Amino acid sequence: xxxxxxxxxxHLVESPLSHSIVGRARAAGLLDVHIHDLRSFGLGRxxxxxxxxxxxxxxxxxxxxxxxxxLKAVMAESPDIPVDEVIYMTPDAQVLTxxxxxxxxxxxxxxxxxxxxxxxxxxxxxxVVTMEISIGDYVLSGGELPACVLVDALARLIPGVITxxxxxxxxxxxxxxxxxxxxxxxxxxxxxxxPNVLLSGNHEFIREWxxxxxxxxxxxxxxxxxxx
Ligand code: ADE
Numbered sequence: 001x002x003x004x005x006x007x008x009x010x011h012l013v014e015s016p017l018s019h020s021i022v023g024r025a026r027a028a029g030l031l032d033v034h035i036h037d038l039r040s041f042g043l044g045r046x047x048x049x050x051x052x053x054x055x056x057x058x059x060x061x062x063x064x065x066x067x068x069x070x071l072k073a074v075m076a077e078s079p080d081i082p083v084d085e086v087i088y089m090t091p092d093a094q095v096l097t098x099x100x101x102x103x104x105x106x107x108x109x110x111x112x113x114x115x116x117x118x119x120x121x122x123x124x125x126x127x128v129v130t131m132e133i134s135i136g137d138y139v140l141s142g143g144e145l146p147a148c149v150l151v152d153a154l155a156r157l158i159p160g161v162i163t164x165x166x167x168x169x170x171x172x173x174x175x176x177x178x179x180x181x182x183x184x185x186x187x188x189x190x191x192x193x194x195p196n197v198l199l200s201g202n203h204e205f206i207r208e209w210x211x212x213x214x215x216x217x218x219x220x221x222x223x224x225x226x227x228x
Contacts, residue, residue: 001107001158002032002081004074005147006067007114008049010037012144022152025161033151036074041066050117059118067113067124074111085130086111089143089150090119093132098173100133101153112150114143176225178218180210 007013013035017023025031042049043065050060075083084107094100104110113120113129125132135146156162172179183194197209218225 001030001105001154002034002078002109003151003154004034004036004077004083004109004111005114005151006036006038006070006074006111007142007144007147008038008062008116009114009142009144010035012142013114013148016145016148017151021162022155025155025158028160030158030161031151031155034074034077036070038062038066038070041070041073053118057118061118062115062120062124064121064123067120068128071111071124071128078109081109083109083111086113086128087131087133087150088113088115088120088125088129089135089146090115090132091134091137091139092119093134095134095136096150096153098153098171101150101157104150104154105157112147114147116142116144177214178222178225180213180217 005013017026017033017035022031022033026033038049039047043063048063049066050062053059053061071086085104087110089112113124133146133150135149140146156168162168168174170179183198187194187199195209197205200206215226219228
């Protein structure tokens with residue numbers, strides 16, 4: 001999969017996508033991430049990329065021309081891999097779910113626009129954006145961290161990226177339930193003991209216990225996921 005990220009703050013995106021599972025996926029050639037600096041498409045001597053909103057109000061809006069020019073340049077790179085979706089990260093959108101992430105893993109190429117300031121000119125959203133994603137009902141100072149969240153969630157589902165020990169299929173959300181509590185050695189620490197069933201070696205008992213814990217935990221923490 002190829003992902004092109006358009007941002008005014010490339011350094012903010014590069015670091016989180018260079019380590020751990022995403023870094024490994026990139027190094028192994030399983031995920032091809034390209035980060036594009038919107039500033040290089042800025043206008044005039046000062047490479048202007050933002051301006052005041054028409055109609056007034058606080059904050060600045062990312063301008064239409066640098067975004068269109070940058071998108072055109074991005075599309076011209078590797079034209080053999082057509083762009084499946086142009087995604088704009090923004091709080092005024094549907095909230096990202098595991099189902100959306102799963103669906104996106106079927107795509108070959110995504111372009112992700114990380115907005116900044118007060119957002120981007122609506123004409124970009126109307127003309128080229130095919131999907132808008134929020135990572136939650138709170139406002140961050142830009143779309144860079146949300147773009148990294150999206151890429152991380154996607155990368156770990158690409159076949160070959162995570163090892164069996166990290167298995168993505170047993171994650172919380174993959175089958176509509178939160179994950180069970182996990183423990184590792186030692187079996188007893190300062191009077192806090194690992195549940196006996198996990199030490200029993202009886203895989204059937206362990207499986208049943210985990211399933212029960214998942215349902216109980218989901219009911220307690222996220223009853224909305226059970227439709228309660
Ligand atoms: N940009 C600012 N806040 C955001 C959010 N919650 N989700 C996606 N992009 C954003």
